[in-house]
Amino acid sequence: MKYAVETFDLTKNYGDFTAVDKLKMKIRNKSIFGFLGPNGAGKTTTVKVLTCLALPTSGTATVAGYDILENPNEVRQKIGMIPQMVSLYGDLTVKENIHMCADFYGVPEDLIESRADELMEMMDIKYAENKYVSQLSGGMKQKASVVASLIHQPDILFMDEPTIGLDPTTKRILWNLVEELHSEGRTIILCSHDMYEVELLCDDVGIINNGVLAAFNTPQALKDAMINEQKNVKNSKRSNIAKIVEEIQKEATPEEYAAYDKIKDHAEEENRDTRQLSVIISNLNDELFNQLKNLSITYNITKQSSGRITLDILDSDESVTEVISTIIMNNGIITSISTKDPSLEDVFVKVTAKKKEGGEI
Amino acid sequence: MVETKKLKWIFKKDIMVLWRHKPRLISYLLFPIIMITLFGYGFGGTVTDIPVVIVSQSSGPVTDATINAIKSESLYDVTSIINDPNQGRQMVLNGQDKAAIVLPPNYDDTQSSTPKNVILDIDSSDEIVSSALIPTTQALFSQLSNQIGVQQLQASGLTPSSVSSSTINVLSGNQSTILSNPTTSGINFENIVNSINFQVNKLYGNISYIDFLVPGVLALVILFSCMFGMGESIAGERERGELARLFMTPTSIATVVGGKILSKLVQETGRAILLIAVAIGLFGIVIAGSMLLTLLLLVLVALCFVGLGMMISARVSTQADYQQIIQPITLPMMFLSGVFFPVETMPWIFQKLAYLIPLTYANDALRAVMLKGAGLGAIWLDIVVLLGFTVLFFGLGIRGFNRDI
Ligand SMILES: Nc1ncnc2c1ncn2[C@@H]1O[C@H](COP(=O)(O)OP(=O)(O)OP(=O)(O)O)[C@@H](O)[C@H]1O
Ligand SMILES: [Mg+2]
Numbered sequence: 001m002k003y004a005v006e007t008f009d010l011t012k013n014y015g016d017f018t019a020v021d022k023l024k025m026k027i028r029n030k031s032i033f034g035f036l037g038p039n040g041a042g043k044t045t046t047v048k049v050l051t052c053l054a055l056p057t058s059g060t061a062t063v064a065g066y067d068i069l070e071n072p073n074e075v076r077q078k079i080g081m082i083p084q085m086v087s088l089y090g091d092l093t094v095k096e097n098i099h100m101c102a103d104f105y106g107v108p109e110d111l112i113e114s115r116a117d118e119l120m121e122m123m124d125i126k127y128a129e130n131k132y133v134s135q136l137s138g139g140m141k142q143k144a145s146v147v148a149s150l151i152h153q154p155d156i157l158f159m160d161e162p163t164i165g166l167d168p169t170t171k172r173i174l175w176n177l178v179e180e181l182h183s184e185g186r187t188i189i190l191c192s193h194d195m196y197e198v199e200l201l202c203d204d205v206g207i208i209n210n211g212v213l214a215a216f217n218t219p220q221a222l223k224d225a226m227i228n229e230q231k232n233v234k235n236s237k238r239s240n241i242a243k244i245v246e247e248i249q250k251e252a253t254p255e256e257y258a259a260y261d262k263i264k265d266h267a268e269e270e271n272r273d274t275r276q277l278s279v280i281i282s283n284l285n286d287e288l289f290n291q292l293k294n295l296s297i298t299y300n301i302t303k304q305s306s307g308r309i310t311l312d313i314l315d316s317d318e319s320v321t322e323v324i325s326t327i328i329m330n331n332g333i334i335t336s337i338s339t340k341d342p343s344l345e346d347v348f349v350k351v352t353a354k355k356k357e358g359g360e361i
Numbered sequence: 362m363v364e365t366k367k368l369k370w371i372f373k374k375d376i377m378v379l380w381r382h383k384p385r386l387i388s389y390l391l392f393p394i395i396m397i398t399l400f401g402y403g404f405g406g407t408v409t410d411i412p413v414v415i416v417s418q419s420s421g422p423v424t425d426a427t428i429n430a431i432k433s434e435s436l437y438d439v440t441s442i443i444n445d446p447n448q449g450r451q452m453v454l455n456g457q458d459k460a461a462i463v464l465p466p467n468y469d470d471t472q473s474s475t476p477k478n479v480i481l482d483i484d485s486s487d488e489i490v491s492s493a494l495i496p497t498t499q500a501l502f503s504q505l506s507n508q509i510g511v512q513q514l515q516a517s518g519l520t521p522s523s524v525s526s527s528t529i530n531v532l533s534g535n536q537s538t539i540l541s542n543p544t545t546s547g548i549n550f551e552n553i554v555n556s557i558n559f560q561v562n563k564l565y566g567n568i569s570y571i572d573f574l575v576p577g578v579l580a581l582v583i584l585f586s587c588m589f590g591m592g593e594s595i596a597g598e599r600e601r602g603e604l605a606r607l608f609m610t611p612t613s614i615a616t617v618v619g620g621k622i623l624s625k626l627v628q629e630t631g632r633a634i635l636l637i638a639v640a641i642g643l644f645g646i647v648i649a650g651s652m653l654l655t656l657l658l659l660v661l662v663a664l665c666f667v668g669l670g671m672m673i674s675a676r677v678s679t680q681a682d683y684q685q686i687i688q689p690i691t692l693p694m695m696f697l698s699g700v701f702f703p704v705e706t707m708p709w710i711f712q713k714l715a716y717l718i719p720l721t722y723a724n725d726a727l728r729a730v731m732l733k734g735a736g737l738g739a740i741w742l743d744i745v746v747l748l749g750f751t752v753l754f755f756g757l758g759i760r761g762f763n764r765d766i
Contacts, residue, residue: 053605054765073611081609087602091378100370104610106363148606 001065004029004156004187005050009059012045012211019045021211022059027189027204032182034202034219035191038352042211043191044084047158050189051081064155077105080154082146082162090134094125094144097133098151105152112151119147124173138165146174156187163197175201195345205344209352219344226342226350241267274299275315280308280336281327288330297322307335364616371607371620372627375594379628389628393582393636398643400578410438411490414458416449417442421469427505431462436497450482459483459490462498471509572647575640576727577700580720582636583629583663588691590628591670592683594621600679614762618675618755622667629663630656649734658730658744662723665747668754669719675762694720719750 005027012020020042027033037043048054050063052072061068064078088097095116102112120126125143133141142162149157159178163171178188178201192198198205199219207215207222215222245264249257281288284307292311293301297319300312313319320339327334379386415431417424432439440458443449449461463480467473481498485491598604607617633656640646648655670687677683697711698704698720704712715721726743729735737744 048765051609053608073613076609076611083602083605083609087604087606089374089378089603089606090601091381092374096377100374101606101610103363103366103370104607104612106611149609 001029003027003062004031005033005061005063005189007046007050007059007061010046010049010056010061011058012042012049012054013057019211020049020056023208023211023213025206025213025216027187027206030182030185030187031203032178032188032190032201034198034205035189035208036193036198036205036348037208037214041208041352043208044160045211046208047081047160047189047191051079051158052076053081053083077152078154079156079158080149080152081158082142082149082160084160088133088141088144088148091132093130093132094120094136094147095129097144098148101148102151107152115151115153116147119150122173122177123147124170139167139170142166143170146177150181154186156189157181158189158191160191161193162190163192163194171197195343195348199344207348207351214351215347222347223342223344226347274312275319276340277311277313277320277323278308278336278338278340279311279323279327279334280306281332282307282335283331283333284309288327288332291326291330292323295322295326367612367616368620368623371617372624375621375624375628389586390632390635392586393632394639396582396585397575397578397636397640400574409435411436411460411494412440412458413437413460413462413494414440414449414452415442416444416446416461416463417468418444418446418464418466419469423469423471423505423509424464426508427464427468430501430505434497434501436493446480453482453484456484459487460494460498572732573728574700575644575646576731577698577724579633579636579640579659580662580698580723580727581695581700583633583659584666584691584694584720586632587625587629587663587666588670588687590625591621591667591674592680592687594625595671595674596677596683597680608764614759614764618671618759618762621671622664625667626660626663629667630660633659633663646731648731650730650736654730654737655727658723658726658740661744661747661751662719662727665719665723665751665754668751668758672754672758672761675758678763694718697721699724719747722746722750 003026005025007023007025010020010023010025011018023042023046035043035046045054049056050061050068052068052075056068063075066074066078068075088094089100092100098116098120099112102116107115117126120129123143123146125140125147128136128140128144133144136144142165146162163174166174175197178190181188188201190198190202202219205215205217205219205222206213217225242264245260245267249260252260284303289301289303289309292298292309295313297314297316298311299314302310304310311323313323324334324337379389413431415428417428428439428442431437441452446461446463449458449463452458453461461480461482463482465478465480467475468477468479470477479502481495483491483494595604604617637646637648637655641648669690673686673690674683677686693714697707697715698718699707699715700720704715704721707715722743726740726747729740729743733739
């Protein structure tokens, strides 16, 4: 089985509203898949359909190799789900809930106790095993829910914003758990708005917008694609301006021709590929600053307090080196240096910027 | 094997939750007792001990016999015996007594053939009291006048045409007009002596209104608690997302519904037993027919209403929706099914509607068994109809069950 999840034109309507629109998506087996998208994009809806908690309006999907329409119970047996809304029985204790779930999954009676204990230890909820779920805090409920969802050792674990409302320590417990499950060869599908979490954990990322998949790749590839895309936009812009000006120049007088050349140069300058570089030089002086300013690759330079300078330089492999060697040759001491690359968050904002036409509430 | 474990869990969970919420448990057990008590005492009891005053303006054996007869009748509670008719009327007007029985001055005069006018000044604003007092008082005096007539016949050898008649004066609600003209609303009843004998054969023994009510109230209590309970049981759990937790597991709708039915059924049967025990202990109800058949009927009735509740609960997403939807279903059911009034006395359209209501059949069967001592042979049709309703409700319920969250 190559794909843990594969959807075929999966569609879910609520009345006239299409929450998931002919979704085509493949999630590699044994990967950690980050499922991103703005609020109301259709993540939870997709997960509900994939976990057989809701029926699709049309299309279908296979989960763990089983068709969600034809073999929903096989799918349910193979998957675990930590839903957005915690739903253990409030009037039963944590332990009772876990045992109940175990019995509902048909976990052999002699394994339940040890597995439950192990998972509760791991999630640090064992101390509250005899408390009623209704008396737990939000995070504790979430932990109990995780234990209940893993009691049958599912191959695929769906997590819908699992770290919402968790304290940093608990968050890490959960992240460790995810990595451990991953190392055991399980697939994890993680819906999240936390880009840090996604970059930390996920092998692949899918971004859904208005019910359609807007991007799908590894986090790094998505970011690289964004850098390349920015370049392409600029290149096409430049060539457009250059083309227009050249067109005008054909019928221009020699004086005009020179003037148009200036315009062309200026336009090119405006659209040059730049990269932002931020450096802190502890012994920054005016001489060094001016030297940096006069470098041919420097388009813009600003000085901030305590020796920090921000440079817009030509985006090439040599230009960063040139800046650094200039500083060193002038006996400058570099305490910090960073370049600004697009983050996953930038990718997210860009990919999901398109709003549905005729936008609904 | 796995499925029985699941059934057991759903059942166990419901019972555990009930046990853990003591206030819920108490109100759960008290509800049928309150219902039966309310209906038993409030609606069901025969009226007794109505406070009356006797105005006696004569003395002698007839007067004494009359006063004794009134006193021994449980309907009356004789508060005082006075001799001023106006005072008697006043006592009724100021609410001290419900009626004044005024015997005329010539009441003990057995020799004369002048009619003796007995007047009943009654607080007719109290419909229940007057409808109980008038016929009883009338019957009492007609019996007395028969005796007097017989005595007269024996004493004088005259024909029975000259017997005395009693007049009962009814005081209507508008008291001021009555006071100015007290006799205008008087009704005269001519007595017929010895010409008609009236005999009542109570075919099922002495059955009071409470006896008549208990079977219906039993069915009603089950209706209410099943209907209200199923809201919490399915719509409530759905609302809290607990049902979704079960449906995440490889579990069929039939199993979940089956577990719910099982737990509800056991609870309702327990309550039905309690209810019967209270009815017997508190109101001295006698079950004429088989106790086992009564219980089986109650279980069937519970099953039927659990089905109805489930059918509705399965389709809605919140408890509030559920409560809203069942109100216009349960209340008409309660009145149309003949729990309080026999179906035969209702307008024809209601009679037709009554046949569409499972509670009607439940009532009919329970009454037959509990009052008439009927066996299975007499109520099989009711049972078939109830079973039909049950199958219909479950079929529609499971088909319409919304598994989506
Ligand atoms: N039960 C429902 N009835 C009607 N519309 C619904 C229902 N559930 C979801 N929707 C709609 O479907 C769309 C997708 O919702 P969904 O919950 O899948 O979003 P999401 O991507 O999980 O958002 P979030 O990040 O806020 O959790 C939303 O526009 C929502 O209003
Ligand atoms: Mg969501």
